[in-house]
Amino acid sequence: MTTTVRVPAKINLHLGVGAPREDGFHPLVTVYQAVGLYDDLTAAEAPDWRFGITVADHIEPGSVPTDGDNIVDHAADLLAAHHGIERTGDVLVTKAIPVAGGMAGGSADAAAALVALDRLWDAETSDDDLLGLAAQLGSDVPFALFGGTALGVGRGELVTPVVDTGTWWWVVVPSAEGLSTPEVYRHFDELFPDAPAEPPAADGLLAALASRDPHQLGALLHNDLQAAACDLRPDLEALIERGEAAGAIRGLVSGSGPTVVFLCESGDHARAVAGSLDESVVLVANGPVAGAHVVHYDTSG
Ligand code: C5P
Numbered sequence: 001m002t003t004t005v006r007v008p009a010k011i012n013l014h015l016g017v018g019a020p021r022e023d024g025f026h027p028l029v030t031v032y033q034a035v036g037l038y039d040d041l042t043a044a045e046a047p048d049w050r051f052g053i054t055v056a057d058h059i060e061p062g063s064v065p066t067d068g069d070n071i072v073d074h075a076a077d078l079l080a081a082h083h084g085i086e087r088t089g090d091v092l093v094t095k096a097i098p099v100a101g102g103m104a105g106g107s108a109d110a111a112a113a114l115v116a117l118d119r120l121w122d123a124e125t126s127d128d129d130l131l132g133l134a135a136q137l138g139s140d141v142p143f144a145l146f147g148g149t150a151l152g153v154g155r156g157e158l159v160t161p162v163v164d165t166g167t168w169w170w171v172v173v174p175s176a177e178g179l180s181t182p183e184v185y186r187h188f189d190e191l192f193p194d195a196p197a198e199p200p201a202a203d204g205l206l207a208a209l210a211s212r213d214p215h216q217l218g219a220l221l222h223n224d225l226q227a228a229a230c231d232l233r234p235d236l237e238a239l240i241e242r243g244e245a246a247g248a249i250r251g252l253v254s255g256s257g258p259t260v261v262f263l264c265e266s267g268d269h270a271r272a273v274a275g276s277l278d279e280s281v282v283l284v285a286n287g288p289v290a291g292a293h294v295v296h297y298d299t300s301g
Helices: 071-083 105-120 127-137 141-146 181-191 203-211 214-220 226-232 235-245 267-275
Strands: 002-017 028-044 049-055 089-095 149-153 158-161 168-173 250-253 260-264 283-287 293-298
Touching: 002 105, 002 141, 002 203, 002 283, 028 105, 028 141, 028 168, 028 203, 049 071, 071 089, 071 105, 071 127, 089 105, 105 127, 105 141, 105 293, 127 141, 141 149, 141 158, 168 214, 168 235, 168 267, 181 226, 203 214, 214 260, 226 235, 226 250, 235 250, 235 260, 260 267, 267 283
Parallel strands: 049 089
Antiparallel strands: 002 028, 002 293, 028 089, 028 149, 028 283, 149 158, 168 260, 168 283, 250 260
Protein backbone atom coordinates (compact mmCIF):
# COMPACT_ATOMS: atom_id res chain seq x y z
CA MET A 1 0.00 0.00 0.00
CA THR A 2 1.19 3.50 -0.88
CA THR A 3 -0.35 6.85 -0.11
CA THR A 4 0.64 10.43 -0.89
CA VAL A 5 -0.53 13.34 1.24
CA ARG A 6 -0.23 16.92 0.03
CA VAL A 7 0.06 19.69 2.62
CA PRO A 8 0.18 23.47 2.19
CA ALA A 9 2.39 26.26 3.52
CA LYS A 10 0.85 28.85 5.83
CA ILE A 11 1.14 32.56 6.20
CA ASN A 12 -0.09 34.59 9.16
CA LEU A 13 -2.41 37.41 8.10
CA HIS A 14 -2.44 38.57 11.72
CA LEU A 15 0.21 37.53 14.23
CA GLY A 16 -0.40 39.12 17.61
CA VAL A 17 2.22 38.07 20.18
CA GLY A 18 2.03 38.56 23.96
CA ALA A 19 4.65 38.36 26.73
CA PRO A 20 6.11 34.87 27.23
CA ARG A 21 4.14 32.45 29.42
CA GLU A 22 5.67 30.45 32.25
CA ASP A 23 6.39 27.56 29.87
CA GLY A 24 8.41 29.91 27.64
CA PHE A 25 5.91 29.90 24.77
CA HIS A 26 4.31 33.16 23.70
CA PRO A 27 0.52 33.56 23.77
CA LEU A 28 -0.73 34.22 20.25
CA VAL A 29 -3.80 35.53 18.53
CA THR A 30 -3.15 34.67 14.93
CA VAL A 31 -5.07 34.28 11.68
CA TYR A 32 -3.53 31.58 9.55
CA GLN A 33 -4.11 31.17 5.84
CA ALA A 34 -3.04 28.07 3.90
CA VAL A 35 -1.57 29.03 0.52
CA GLY A 36 -0.95 26.97 -2.60
CA LEU A 37 2.65 26.01 -2.07
CA TYR A 38 2.92 22.36 -1.06
CA ASP A 39 5.06 19.56 0.30
CA ASP A 40 4.10 16.00 -0.71
CA LEU A 41 4.71 13.07 1.61
CA THR A 42 4.55 9.53 0.23
CA ALA A 43 4.40 6.58 2.61
CA ALA A 44 4.72 2.97 1.47
CA GLU A 45 4.65 -0.27 3.41
CA ALA A 46 8.11 -1.46 4.49
CA PRO A 47 9.43 -3.93 7.09
CA ASP A 48 11.33 -1.17 8.95
CA TRP A 49 11.48 2.63 9.08
CA ARG A 50 13.07 4.62 6.26
CA PHE A 51 12.86 8.36 5.69
CA GLY A 52 14.17 10.61 2.93
CA ILE A 53 13.72 14.11 1.54
CA THR A 54 13.96 15.45 -2.01
CA VAL A 55 13.57 19.12 -2.87
CA ALA A 56 11.87 21.12 -5.62
CA ASP A 57 14.06 23.15 -7.99
CA HIS A 58 13.67 26.40 -6.06
CA ILE A 59 14.97 24.92 -2.77
CA GLU A 60 18.68 24.75 -1.99
CA PRO A 61 19.41 21.07 -1.25
CA GLY A 62 21.87 22.15 1.47
CA SER A 63 19.12 24.02 3.36
CA VAL A 64 17.42 20.79 4.48
CA PRO A 65 18.92 19.52 7.73
CA THR A 66 19.87 15.85 7.40
CA ASP A 67 21.38 15.29 10.84
CA GLY A 68 19.37 14.36 13.91
CA ASP A 69 15.75 13.41 14.10
CA ASN A 70 13.35 15.03 11.68
CA ILE A 71 9.88 16.16 12.81
CA VAL A 72 8.51 13.37 10.56
CA ASP A 73 10.35 10.79 12.70
CA HIS A 74 8.76 12.38 15.78
CA ALA A 75 5.30 12.31 14.20
CA ALA A 76 5.73 8.62 13.36
CA ASP A 77 6.94 7.82 16.90
CA LEU A 78 4.06 9.67 18.49
CA LEU A 79 1.36 8.06 16.32
CA ALA A 80 2.88 4.59 16.73
CA ALA A 81 3.07 5.01 20.53
CA HIS A 82 -0.54 6.26 20.61
CA HIS A 83 -1.65 2.97 19.03
CA GLY A 84 0.95 0.78 20.74
CA ILE A 85 2.44 -0.37 17.43
CA GLU A 86 5.85 -0.42 15.76
CA ARG A 87 6.96 2.47 13.55
CA THR A 88 7.35 1.10 10.02
CA GLY A 89 7.17 2.57 6.54
CA ASP A 90 9.18 3.97 3.68
CA VAL A 91 8.52 7.71 3.75
CA LEU A 92 9.66 10.31 1.25
CA VAL A 93 9.00 14.05 1.52
CA THR A 94 9.20 16.21 -1.60
CA LYS A 95 9.69 19.75 -0.37
CA ALA A 96 8.50 22.88 -2.10
CA ILE A 97 7.77 24.90 1.06
CA PRO A 98 10.79 27.07 1.98
CA VAL A 99 12.92 25.55 4.77
CA ALA A 100 13.12 27.59 8.04
CA GLY A 101 11.18 30.25 6.18
CA GLY A 102 8.29 31.16 8.50
CA MET A 103 5.81 29.18 6.37
CA ALA A 104 5.54 26.16 8.69
CA GLY A 105 7.17 23.74 6.27
CA GLY A 106 8.35 21.38 9.02
CA SER A 107 4.94 21.53 10.69
CA ALA A 108 3.32 20.76 7.34
CA ASP A 109 5.46 17.61 7.01
CA ALA A 110 4.49 16.50 10.51
CA ALA A 111 0.80 16.92 9.69
CA ALA A 112 1.23 15.05 6.40
CA ALA A 113 3.01 12.23 8.24
CA LEU A 114 0.15 11.87 10.73
CA VAL A 115 -2.43 11.64 7.94
CA ALA A 116 -0.39 9.33 5.70
CA LEU A 117 0.77 6.94 8.45
CA ASP A 118 -2.72 6.78 9.93
CA ARG A 119 -3.80 5.38 6.54
CA LEU A 120 -0.76 3.20 6.02
CA TRP A 121 -1.20 1.58 9.44
CA ASP A 122 -4.99 1.44 9.12
CA ALA A 123 -5.05 3.09 12.54
CA GLU A 124 -8.33 5.05 12.19
CA THR A 125 -7.22 7.74 14.63
CA SER A 126 -10.11 10.03 15.58
CA ASP A 127 -9.93 13.67 14.45
CA ASP A 128 -9.67 14.84 18.06
CA ASP A 129 -6.77 12.48 18.78
CA LEU A 130 -5.01 13.49 15.56
CA LEU A 131 -5.32 17.17 16.54
CA GLY A 132 -4.01 16.37 20.02
CA LEU A 133 -0.96 14.60 18.59
CA ALA A 134 -0.46 17.45 16.12
CA ALA A 135 -0.41 19.99 18.97
CA GLN A 136 2.28 17.95 20.75
CA LEU A 137 4.44 18.07 17.63
CA GLY A 138 4.38 21.87 17.23
CA SER A 139 2.26 24.98 17.55
CA ASP A 140 1.51 25.21 13.81
CA VAL A 141 0.86 21.51 13.17
CA PRO A 142 -2.90 21.48 13.96
CA PHE A 143 -3.47 24.28 11.46
CA ALA A 144 -1.70 22.28 8.74
CA LEU A 145 -4.40 19.62 9.24
CA PHE A 146 -7.20 22.21 8.96
CA GLY A 147 -5.94 24.43 6.14
CA GLY A 148 -8.25 27.15 4.85
CA THR A 149 -8.23 30.28 6.96
CA ALA A 150 -8.38 29.91 10.74
CA LEU A 151 -7.98 31.70 14.03
CA GLY A 152 -5.22 30.31 16.24
CA VAL A 153 -4.92 31.05 19.98
CA GLY A 154 -3.00 29.54 22.91
CA ARG A 155 0.51 29.10 21.50
CA GLY A 156 -1.11 28.83 18.06
CA GLU A 157 -2.29 25.23 18.45
CA LEU A 158 -5.94 25.96 19.35
CA VAL A 159 -7.46 26.43 15.91
CA THR A 160 -10.95 27.45 14.82
CA PRO A 161 -11.80 27.77 11.12
CA VAL A 162 -13.10 31.18 10.00
CA VAL A 163 -15.27 31.90 6.98
CA ASP A 164 -13.15 33.21 4.13
CA THR A 165 -14.86 33.26 0.75
CA GLY A 166 -12.21 35.43 -0.91
CA THR A 167 -9.39 34.33 -3.19
CA TRP A 168 -6.25 36.15 -2.13
CA TRP A 169 -3.19 36.37 -4.34
CA TRP A 170 0.32 36.40 -2.92
CA VAL A 171 3.81 36.83 -4.26
CA VAL A 172 6.10 34.74 -2.06
CA VAL A 173 9.80 35.58 -1.83
CA PRO A 174 11.81 32.99 0.13
CA SER A 175 15.30 33.68 1.36
CA ALA A 176 18.32 31.52 0.58
CA GLU A 177 19.15 31.54 4.30
CA GLY A 178 16.55 30.59 6.94
CA LEU A 179 15.83 32.20 10.32
CA SER A 180 15.47 30.25 13.57
CA THR A 181 11.97 30.67 15.03
CA PRO A 182 13.17 30.53 18.69
CA GLU A 183 15.78 33.17 17.90
CA VAL A 184 13.16 35.52 16.43
CA TYR A 185 10.92 35.04 19.49
CA ARG A 186 13.91 35.71 21.78
CA HIS A 187 14.68 38.90 19.88
CA PHE A 188 11.01 39.92 20.15
CA ASP A 189 11.40 39.64 23.95
CA GLU A 190 14.51 41.86 23.84
CA LEU A 191 12.82 44.48 21.68
CA PHE A 192 9.52 44.44 23.57
CA PRO A 193 10.19 43.68 27.26
CA ASP A 194 6.82 45.26 28.11
CA ALA A 195 4.72 43.25 25.66
CA PRO A 196 1.15 42.84 27.02
CA ALA A 197 0.09 39.47 28.45
CA GLU A 198 -2.86 39.51 26.05
CA PRO A 199 -1.81 39.61 22.40
CA PRO A 200 -3.52 42.13 20.09
CA ALA A 201 -6.88 40.83 18.78
CA ALA A 202 -7.65 40.10 15.13
CA ASP A 203 -11.20 41.51 14.92
CA GLY A 204 -10.38 44.16 12.31
CA LEU A 205 -8.61 41.67 10.11
CA LEU A 206 -11.49 39.19 10.30
CA ALA A 207 -13.88 41.95 9.16
CA ALA A 208 -11.52 42.81 6.29
CA LEU A 209 -11.47 39.15 5.21
CA ALA A 210 -15.27 39.17 5.00
CA SER A 211 -15.12 42.26 2.73
CA ARG A 212 -13.22 40.20 0.08
CA ASP A 213 -11.45 43.47 -0.79
CA PRO A 214 -7.65 43.04 -0.95
CA HIS A 215 -7.08 46.73 -0.20
CA GLN A 216 -9.06 46.46 3.05
CA LEU A 217 -7.18 43.27 3.93
CA GLY A 218 -3.83 44.83 3.01
CA ALA A 219 -4.41 47.71 5.41
CA LEU A 220 -4.93 45.30 8.33
CA LEU A 221 -2.19 42.70 7.78
CA HIS A 222 -0.22 42.62 11.03
CA ASN A 223 2.85 40.77 12.29
CA ASP A 224 4.28 41.45 15.74
CA LEU A 225 7.39 39.39 14.86
CA GLN A 226 8.21 41.53 11.85
CA ALA A 227 10.31 44.10 13.73
CA ALA A 228 12.40 41.30 15.30
CA ALA A 229 12.83 39.46 11.98
CA CYS A 230 13.82 42.67 10.16
CA ASP A 231 16.25 43.61 12.92
CA LEU A 232 17.99 40.23 12.54
CA ARG A 233 17.80 40.46 8.74
CA PRO A 234 17.93 44.12 7.65
CA ASP A 235 17.66 43.10 3.97
CA LEU A 236 13.99 42.20 4.51
CA GLU A 237 12.85 45.80 4.93
CA ALA A 238 14.40 46.81 1.61
CA LEU A 239 12.75 43.80 -0.06
CA ILE A 240 9.34 44.85 1.32
CA GLU A 241 9.91 48.37 -0.03
CA ARG A 242 10.89 47.01 -3.46
CA GLY A 243 7.77 44.85 -3.70
CA GLU A 244 5.49 47.67 -2.64
CA ALA A 245 7.22 50.01 -5.13
CA ALA A 246 6.56 47.35 -7.79
CA GLY A 247 2.84 47.76 -7.08
CA ALA A 248 2.04 45.15 -4.41
CA ILE A 249 -0.73 46.27 -2.06
CA ARG A 250 1.30 45.35 1.01
CA GLY A 251 4.43 43.38 1.90
CA LEU A 252 4.66 41.38 5.12
CA VAL A 253 7.15 39.06 6.77
CA SER A 254 5.61 35.58 6.92
CA GLY A 255 5.46 34.36 10.55
CA SER A 256 8.95 34.47 12.04
CA GLY A 257 10.45 35.03 8.56
CA PRO A 258 12.55 35.42 6.55
CA THR A 259 10.07 34.68 3.73
CA VAL A 260 8.30 37.88 2.62
CA VAL A 261 4.81 37.76 1.11
CA PHE A 262 3.13 40.47 -0.94
CA LEU A 263 -0.64 40.79 -1.20
CA CYS A 264 -1.80 41.59 -4.74
CA GLU A 265 -5.13 42.40 -6.40
CA SER A 266 -5.42 39.36 -8.69
CA GLY A 267 -3.45 36.51 -10.25
CA ASP A 268 -2.40 38.73 -13.15
CA HIS A 269 -1.32 41.46 -10.77
CA ALA A 270 0.68 38.98 -8.66
CA ARG A 271 2.46 37.65 -11.76
CA ALA A 272 3.27 41.22 -12.85
CA VAL A 273 4.71 42.11 -9.42
CA ALA A 274 6.64 38.81 -9.34
CA GLY A 275 8.05 39.55 -12.78
CA SER A 276 9.43 42.89 -11.70
CA LEU A 277 11.31 41.52 -8.66
CA ASP A 278 14.80 40.26 -9.43
CA GLU A 279 15.30 37.98 -6.42
CA SER A 280 16.55 34.51 -7.35
CA VAL A 281 13.29 32.79 -6.30
CA VAL A 282 9.90 34.50 -6.63
CA LEU A 283 6.72 32.41 -6.39
CA VAL A 284 3.02 33.15 -6.84
CA ALA A 285 0.41 31.38 -4.71
CA ASN A 286 -3.21 31.91 -3.74
CA GLY A 287 -5.17 31.10 -0.65
CA PRO A 288 -7.06 29.80 1.13
CA VAL A 289 -6.45 26.17 0.09
CA ALA A 290 -7.17 22.80 1.74
CA GLY A 291 -5.08 21.41 4.60
CA ALA A 292 -3.28 18.03 4.55
CA HIS A 293 -5.17 15.76 2.15
CA VAL A 294 -4.66 12.44 0.39
CA VAL A 295 -3.89 12.89 -3.33
CA HIS A 296 -2.90 9.31 -4.11
CA TYR A 297 -3.88 6.00 -2.60
CA ASP A 298 -2.88 2.66 -4.04
CA THR A 299 -3.58 -0.62 -2.30
CA SER A 300 -1.71 -2.74 -4.85
CA GLY A 301 1.85 -1.48 -4.22
O1 C5P B 1 5.75 24.97 18.68
P1 C5P B 1 7.00 24.98 17.87
O2 C5P B 1 7.84 23.75 18.09
O3 C5P B 1 6.77 25.25 16.43
O4 C5P B 1 7.85 26.20 18.40
C1 C5P B 1 9.20 26.39 18.07
C2 C5P B 1 9.79 27.44 18.99
O5 C5P B 1 9.22 28.73 18.71
C3 C5P B 1 9.49 27.22 20.47
O6 C5P B 1 10.46 26.39 21.06
C4 C5P B 1 9.55 28.62 21.02
O7 C5P B 1 10.89 29.03 21.19
C5 C5P B 1 8.99 29.45 19.89
N1 C5P B 1 7.54 29.71 20.04
C6 C5P B 1 7.09 30.58 21.01
N2 C5P B 1 5.76 30.83 21.14
C7 C5P B 1 4.86 30.25 20.32
C8 C5P B 1 5.30 29.36 19.31
C9 C5P B 1 6.65 29.10 19.19
O8 C5P B 1 7.89 31.13 21.78
N3 C5P B 1 3.56 30.53 20.46
